[in-house]
Amino acid sequence: xxxxxxxxxxxxxxxxxxxxxxxxxxxxxxxxxxxxxxxxxxxxxxxxxxxxxxxxxxxxxxxxxxxxxxxxxxxxxxxxxxxxxxxxxxxxxxxxxxxxxxxxxxxxxxxxxxxxxxxxxxxxxxxxxxxxxxxxxxxxxxxxxxxxxxxxxxxxxxxxxxxxxxxxxxxxxxxxxxxxxxxxxxxxxxxxxxxxxxxxxxxxxxxxxxxxxxxxxxxxxxxxxxxxxxxxxxxxxxxxxxxxxxxxxxxxxxxxxxxxxxxxxxxxxxxxxxxxxxxxxxxxxxxxxxxxxxxxxxxxxxxxxxxxxxxxxxxxxxxxxxxxxxxxxxxxxxxxxxxxx
Numbered sequence: 553x554x555x556x557x558x559x560x561x562x563x564x565x566x567x568x569x570x571x572x573x574x575x576x577x578x579x580x581x582x583x584x585x586x587x588x589x590x591x592x593x594x595x596x597x598x599x600x601x602x603x604x605x606x607x608x609x610x611x612x613x614x615x616x617x618x619x620x621x622x623x624x625x626x627x628x629x630x631x632x633x634x635x636x637x638x639x640x641x642x643x644x645x646x647x648x649x650x651x652x653x654x655x656x657x658x659x660x661x662x663x664x665x666x667x668x669x670x671x672x673x674x675x676x677x678x679x680x681x682x683x684x685x686x687x688x689x690x691x692x693x694x695x696x697x698x699x700x701x702x703x704x705x706x707x708x709x710x711x712x713x714x715x716x717x718x719x720x721x722x723x724x725x726x727x728x729x730x731x732x733x734x735x736x737x738x739x740x741x742x743x744x745x746x747x748x749x750x751x752x753x754x755x756x757x758x759x760x761x762x763x764x765x766x767x768x769x770x771x772x773x774x775x776x777x778x779x780x781x782x783x784x785x786x787x788x789x790x791x792x793x794x795x796x797x798x799x800x801x802x803x804x805x806x807x808x809x810x811x812x813x814x815x816x817x818x819x820x821x822x823x824x825x826x827x828x829x830x831x832x833x834x835x836x837x838x839x840x841x842x843x844x845x846x847x848x849x850x851x852x853x854x855x856x857x858x859x860x861x862x863x864x865x866x867x868x869x870x871x872x873x874x875x876x877x878x879x880x881x882x883x884x885x886x887x888x889x890x891x892x893x
Contacts, residue, residue: 556684565722575870582877584614593864598628604678605678608620608621608622615880622678626645626696627639629735644705650702660701660731663734672741677761679745679747689749690753691721691776693789697734720767735776789804789810802825812833830857839871850887850890
């Protein structure tokens with residue numbers, strides 16, 4: 553097991569400095585990323601171990617972060633499970649035939665490790681290249697995947713998703729149960745290939761009330777995270793706009809709960825419980841301000857993090873595409889120097 557500062561912080565253990573890494577979108581702000589992706593679609597990029605390896609390594613080389621995040625996309629496993637979709641530039645995942653009836657559900661078959669063998673190969677290549685630097689695997693959570701499958705693409709209102717959730721709970725739970733199986737296999741494949749930690753992204757869970765999250769989402773996320781309890785790697789759970797859900801998300805079974813920038817880290821600890829570490833939570837937009845503002849906000853986040861059982865510094869969501877890469881590098885240097893013991 554990789555006993556890095558990152559892994560130890562995830563487990564609430566003492567570390568020489570607060571570890572820092574950036575979400576999976578970190579690479580898209582780099583010119584070398586844009587160059588290597590020229591003419592290559594997103595799904596194709598995710599299926600090519602050579603590209604996955606290079607793109608994953610780019611932020612590590614540039615920023616000297618404490619962990620790498622596997623380059624992939626949350627819809628990769630559902631595409632591998634038989635769903636006809638594409639990731640459209642400027643839009644996101646677009647599903648050719650959304651799932652809205654019990655008959656539609658039959659198009660989403662169970663996932664096997666062989667379906668995503670290219671991901672396992674990418675992980676093995678990366679582990680060899682990274683050496684002592686841990687690699688974080690990830691997957692989309694059942695609710696967020698369901699929202700894409702039902703809506704047919706990104707949504708601001710999730711009206712079709714909620715209509716199924718409220719109006720046909722039997723179909724809803726059948727869909728999320730199938731997605732929990734797919735997500736579990738996808739994460740287990742990454743663990744078996746050598747990742748040091750995994751993160752479950754429930755990007756759109758913040759669209760729900762706590763009561764609805766507990767009834768319609770929590771059991772399926774808990775199945776995924778609980779099913780990995782024997783894997784021996786830290787499990788991270790993250791969502792956007794989830795301040796009201798943090799207590800329930802903490803119950804899902806993760807070792808670390810990601811906190812977006814809307815909630816102070818020490819307040820989040822009160823909600824999720826003292827036995828879990830926190831991850832976050834600088835507002836990505838702060839990086840467009842002057843350095844004195846970035847430094848002030850980073851120091852504030854670090855101060856809050858010191859009052860938690862364990863803290864992994866990160867942005868409160870993904871890196872925005874127009875972020876100055878030099879600002880990210882400087883931020884990592886600051887976190888390391890300020891938090892060094």
